[in-house]
Each structure stands twice: as structure tokens, then as C-alpha cells.
Amino acid sequence: MTVSRWLSKYRAGGLTQLLNIQTTPGRTREIPPAVESRLREELKDPKGFSSYKEIQVWLKAMSDLDVGYTVVHKLVRYRLNAKLKVPRPVHTKQKEGLVEEFKKNSSQTRRSAEALGGSSKKISKNSILVWR
Template sequence: MAGVYKLEITETEADLKQRLGSQKTASDKERIQLLYLLKTGQATTVQSAATLLGRHRVTVQEWLRLYRRGGLTALLTHTPRTGRRQSIPLWAQEALNQRLHQSEGFNSYGEICQWLKTQLGISAPYKTVHQLVHYRLKAAPKVARPVSVAKSEERVEAYKKTR
């Protein structure tokens, strides 16, 4: 019969139930739950186990393949997901962070883009620079606006009192 698994689960039902409660991540719980469903007979085929878990049949088969090869430790071992490389490397981020905390600072994000290109040789889009500076480095490139020479503190206080 297609879909019938040929697997000897060495752990006991009680051991699997105890491990199910002690798992920290949802993906580890699902993997232990797969073994528990098969061991208790609640799922008799890979397809029925996949349906009960809400996973694709191929995913469940991959988990069972991992279990066959290395047991429970292989089943619960995850490969790290590295993601895409950052367009602005860490050393450049540190240099930019130091430059942002200096007194002269930058007037705009466009000026930061120019500085990265001329000083560090890194070409980065405006949006990338904005997200890096504003959200990751928690900095602002803006400098204080110049104050008019003709501004009178007495007139400012008088205006505040009338408002």
C-alpha cells in the first residue's frame, strides 16, 4: 500500500509525550508530534500524519528520513538560515556609526550615500541607507537648523503669552 511508512520508532509513547512538552520551538514540537502520532497509531500513513500536522507529505517524509538516518538528534537538528548578505558590510556600518556620532554629522541621507561611495567605496541605494541609519543604527542625519540673527527672545516670549 502506498504511503505506509516502514519505520521503527525506538522511543516509548511516554518518552515522546514528555519530550513533546519540553520542546521550546514549534518546529521541534511538530517533529516530536509526528513520531508520537505514528507510535500511538493515530496516524497509519505518511499522508494521514501530514494531514493531522497540517504539513505537506514531502515535508513529513523528509522528517522521517532524518529520523531514520540519525534518530531523534538528527530530527531536531536544524541547519542555520543565513539569509542574504548585507549590502553594507559590518565594518562599514561601524565606520558610519562613528561618523554619525561626530559633531559635524550629515545633512541628509543622500549625503550619507555620497560619503559611503567616496570614502568607503560602497554604492548603496538611498532606501538601504535610510533603513540602516534610521532603524538599525537609531540615528538621524539631520543637523540643527540655523537661527535667524533678527530673532528676538522678547518677541518670542510675548507671542507665547498671547497664544
């Protein structure tokens, strides 16, 4: 603000006019706050959405909003701080039940190793065997 603008504001309204902070209205959001809150609740669901395209289809079906992919991505990822519910990748050649079998057998292997003289040391959530 220049000195002349400051003086003209002061003369027009005094100190209250100088302390008044004017904000521009800006552009309105493409997705209204009510729809945004409903989307936030849907994202909390454990099943959730698996893609941003799926969210676009949901917005079209529920609120008749035709918004772009980038708008949906920025809203979900950065404004709502949510992530899509996508399962971890599994190799196509992996046999079913192999992971559960490994988990079951690994705890038995650890117990038998401890019985033979090893000791386990707790580090965060995982147990690591230490041989002495």
C-alpha cells in the same frame, strides 16, 4: 514538516538530526559590517550628517560603495537607530539674538512676578507661575 520527512530525518541521524536547525544563508548585505561600524561612529559626531544623500557620498568616498538612497535610509534609521543632525527650522523674518534676549528677560520677569506675590510651581523642566 510532514510526518514522513520527520521519520526520514530521524532514521538518517536520530534525535541530533531532528534538533539540528538549518538556516538558509540569505542575501549578503550591501554595506559590510566594518563600514557599518565606521558609519555608526560618524553618526555619533555632533556635526553628523544633514541628509541621507550626504551619507551616500561619504560611503562612496570612504569605501567605494555605490548604494541606493533606500538602502542608506533603512540602515541609518532602522538598523542603526540614528537620526540626521538637522537644526530646528527658523522663520526667515526672525531677528538674530531675539531668542537669547527672550530667555534672558523671561527669567527676570518670573523673579519679579514671584516678588509681587506669585509663586512658581515646578512641572518637569518648565516653571509655571501660579497667582494666588
